[in-house]
Amino acid sequence: MKLHQLDLNLLLALDALMTQGSVTRAAESLYISQPAMSHALGRLRSAFGDPLLVRTPQGMVPTPRAQHLHSGVRQALRLLEQQLSDEEQFDPASSQRRFVLCTTDYVECVLVPPLIARLKDLAPGVSIEIRILRDRLPEAELASGEIDLVLGFDEYMQVPGYLGKETWLTEPLAGLVRQGLAVDEVIGREQLIGMSHVFHSPLGTSEASLDRWLEGQGLSRRISVNSQSYMSAAAIVCQTDHLLVLPSKVADLLASHWPLRRLTLPEDVPGYHLNCVWHPAQGQHPALRWLRALMKGLVAPEREEEPSA
16 A cells, blocks of 8 residues: 555554554544544555454454554654654653663663652653663664663664764773682782683673673683673672672672672773663654753763753
């Protein structure tokens, strides 16, 4: 089907029908009569050559064709609504907006707690939803506005050039071992490659920037355990003679709550680069500009400026 052959108002009807699961409720959500919505469903069925929604004792059930259509239609409608919005101002104090961040457990541990505390003062009605960054950058979700920002490290993310990207933080790595283990406070290369490692790998990757740095020197470390959680990695290290290498802020946080000792790594070990990524179609919205400024200030407080809309 060509787009010019379809009444685009029918896409609104399809979204309402799929979302509500009822002709009556769909009609109410669009402020039209039930007969008008039934007529729209008939036109949709004719246009796509599919029943789309089938009446059962459990209610209206979508066909596979309807489910496939709705995924793209909903993204397109949300993007269109945002682009047509005449909203030019964002008032944090009165906003009830829910921001969706896709990120790693580093940001959950280090950045989200002070962000929530700051929102309590500046924007008490604003809420945050966290989605964990997996093995792909959620480009479609950024484009549709389903996800507002992605925050992650270079080693987990390959960012296409068309997306907006800013590096907020370069953080050194640190080591953690159990208290009482006979290891130097400043660990050298020999100890670094001589110990067994717990590898924190939230995306299930097999290497990190540390491994590439060692490889450049003709060295490698011995990884005994892969863990996708800081908590489980810390629990293992507490009860074994393993070394855990991770960002220094997380190392400090874990060492303050677990019987762990923080170690300094060789100076030339590369640090982590925390990046913020957004879609250019969404990123200039005043609300997102405000949130980025607020979060960047929390990451680098010495450069913090009061975010404005």
